[in-house]
Amino acid sequence: MQKKWWKEGVAYQIYVRSFKDSNGDGIGDLRGIIEKLDYIKSLGVDMIYLNPINKSPNEDNGYDISDFEDIMIEFGDLEDFDELLSGIHQRNMRLIMDMVINHSSDEHPWFIEAIKSKENKYRDYYIWSKGKDNKPPNNWGSFFGGSAWELDENTGEYYLHIFSKKQPDLNWTNKELRQDMKNMLKYWVGKGVDGFRMDAINHLAKDMRFPDGEVKDGALYGDFIPYVQNLPEVHDYLKELKRDVFTDSHVVIGETGGINYENAHVYTGVDNKELDFTFHFDLHSVGKGENPWERVDIDLIKDIKEKMTGWATRDEKEGWCPVFYSNHDTTRTVSRLGDDKKYHKLSAKMLATLQLTHKGTPFIYYGDEIGMTNADDFKLEDYRDASIFTRYSEFVLSGIVSHENYIKGLNLTSRDNSRTPMQWNAKENAGFTDSNPWIKVNSNYQEVNVEKQEKDCDSILNFYKKLIALRKEELTLVYGTFEEIDKENPSIYAYLRILEDKKILIVCNFFGRDAQLMLSEEAFLSNFKLEVCNYENGEDNLQIVNEKIINLRPYESRVYISER
Known part of the structure; x- marks a missing residue:
């Protein structure tokens, strides 16, 4: 180790x-x-x-x-x-x-120099091709949609960009x-x-x-x-x-x-x-x-x-x-x-x-520490991700996908969902800025914010703090071995972390329904004490005593610790 x-x-x-x-x-x-x-x-x-x-x-x-x-x-x-x-x-x-x-950016000095001539020192810092028959050298697409090749009119050659055309790929063979x-x-x-x-x-x-x-x-x-x-x-x-x-x-x-x-x-x-x-x-x-x-x-x-x-x-x-x-x-x-x-x-x-x-x-x-969510009421004009608008032209304007379904897809899958402003408080713009934010604040900021959760001992924020403190106290959670329990259980993810004489049992019900966990022999024979539970009354069941089955409520999670 x-x-x-x-x-x-x-x-x-x-x-x-x-x-x-x-x-x-x-x-x-x-x-x-x-x-x-x-x-x-x-x-x-x-x-x-x-x-x-x-x-x-x-x-x-x-x-x-x-x-x-x-x-x-x-x-x-x-x-x-x-x-x-x-x-x-x-x-x-x-x-x-x-x-x-x-x-790099196409506004980097290297690229600005590279497009001046084929003989420029920085030309070979990027990847170029003459193409074939006045077309790009191949049919590669890019991660952001469209071709991976862009014609430089000045030199008559194509440069490679597997992301945006304003992000020319560097030539690492140089x-x-x-x-x-x-x-x-x-x-x-x-x-x-x-x-x-x-x-x-x-x-x-x-x-x-x-x-x-x-x-x-x-x-x-x-x-x-x-x-x-x-x-x-x-x-x-x-x-x-x-x-x-x-x-x-x-x-x-x-x-x-x-x-x-x-x-x-x-x-x-x-x-x-x-x-x-x-x-x-x-x-x-x-x-x-x-x-x-x-x-x-x-x-x-x-x-x-x-x-x-x-x-x-x-x-x-x-x-x-x-x-x-x-x-x-x-x-x-x-x-x-x-x-x-x-x-x-x-x-x-x-x-x-x-x-x-x-x-x-x-x-x-x-924002995960306060449970920030997707911005599921955003409209097309609320998004800022460059790839969204390239793909809108490819899929919506071409008739492949409807505007309504495209927006539904963005509400579920756009990476702009994870880029909305941090929600500090319930004031205007969630305390992120005193002016118009570069991207809209999630509309639920008055309910989900740091200031509110700092005052609530049962908040998501304070739960994160408790778990982080526990991880620091228990090196078993860092260097301990990992042993999964009841692997075929379709609702509960449970495992043991073991280091020397310390064992920690973690059980997590992954869904919004009641579920049961069958303990392994090693877990069942240990004298565990409940350390953390995400339900307010989770401490009611402090120990596993002669029970091979643990019943969990919707989305319930527990952390048990045992000296062996």
């Missing part, structure tokens, strides 16, 4: 644009976070993970960087960053930055580019940054032969993913970064689509010296129907247990893992995995129980 600060800590992810506006422009900023550092510390978390804060024209909300060593104007400046980092460290917390090194990237990361390390989450990291290598992708189900473009994701050369680039930039005191995390618990070791294997752990997408699509405007029932065994248990029971030599439900690219946790109406509080607490007692490093997405 190799102990690390990032294994024992709890992380708090902040989408800066939506957290707290300090200067009245309707956009969250670094000084807003500085104002709320004591609140963040009060949660009990140990590290703050910020979505991109680098200078950007914001075609993709900061994931299109125009200066890797400066701060986005809307967020502040480098002095604000230094004050923020100092404030974080003074409170014994650490900072993880989100860094985008797969692509040694000078790689050195510039390493120097940039060293710049932030020198400032005292404790770790990085690398966006789209497994896309750094591309198949430069540019073969056509398979066209599926009448799609307009070919499947490009096999040619831009998880290619062998990626590992060489990551090893180089790990060796030349980072030390053992840093944490290096990669966002890796197409990776699951069975193959993540190719990036996170301890002997590989690439990534410390990866952000996967296992829970992103849970509950989604065949059509985006349809929600289907969750299959607890297939959708949740199989995946979460799979990550928790890997050999430690295969690497560590995060435990998270939502981030800036998903929807709100309680809306997707719980019940944000009838059982809002109970289901949010149940999900918190599962996250903070599971094996791995918990990453709490801002």
Whole structure:
């Protein structure tokens, strides 16, 4: 067992644009976070993970960087960053930055130079092709819709962009580019940054032969993913970064689509010296129907247990893992995995129980600690995600999908649901800003907000604090082994965490109906005491005494602790 600060800590992810506006422009900023550092510390978390804060024209909300060593104007400046980092460290917390090194903005000086001529030094910092017969070199689509190729009229060649056309992909085969990237990361390390989450990291290598992708189900473009994701050369680039930039005191995390618990070791294997752990997408699509405007029932065994248990029971030599439900690219946790109406509080607490007692490093997405929900009354004009409007043209204006169903789909699946402003209080704009916010505040902010929940001892917020404190007290919840109980139970997720002489039993009813759990022999023979329950009167049953069956109410969760 190799102990690390990032294994024992709890992380708090902040989408800066939506957290707290300090200067009245309707956009969250670094000084807003500085104002709320004591609140963040009060949660009990140990590290703050910020979505991109680098200078950007914001075609993709900061994931299109125009200066890797400066701060986005809307967020502040480098002095604000230094004050923020100092404030974080003074409170014994650490900072993880989100860094985008797969692509840049088309407004980055490198790209501005690259399009001047084919002979320019920076031309080879990007990926170019002459195309064929006045068309792109292949049929690849992009993640944001449309072709992955854009014609540069000045030089008559196409450049590759697997995201927006304003996000040209960088050419990692170029040694000078790689050195510039390493120097940039060293710049932030020198400032005292404790770790990085690398966006789209497994896309750094591309198949430069540019073969056509398979066209599926009448799609307009070919499947490009096999040619831009998880290619062998990626590992060489990551090893180089790990060796030349980072030390053992840093944490290096990669966002890796197409990776699951069975193959993540190719990036996170301890002997590989690439990534410390990866952000996967296992829970992103849970509950989604065949059509985006349809929600289907969750299959607890297939959708949740199989995946979460799979990550928790890997050999430690295969690497560590995060435990998270939502981030800036998903929807709100309680809306997707719980019940944000009838059982809002109970289901949010149940999900918190599962996250903070599971094996791995918990990453709490801002607002989850108060049970923020999807913005299910948004209209088309209320959304801000660039991809929404590209796809609206492709699907609605072309007659494939109705406007009504498209909006229903956005209400359920748009990532803008997880980007609405933090709900601080019941005042105008939820206390996020004194002016018009960059994106609408969720209409339920008067009921769901920090100020109200801080005063309620039974709130979701105070439940999170209690569980975080318990995780810090009980290293069994960090380094303990993981043993699932009653695996085929379709309603309850239950497991033991065991470390030396300590055992902790966690039971979570995942649905809004009564359910029963059959205990394993090891759990049944132990003298457990109930430590945490998400029902106000949960402590009525303090111990398991000669009972092999536990009855749970809708969305009930319990944490039992035993000395053996």
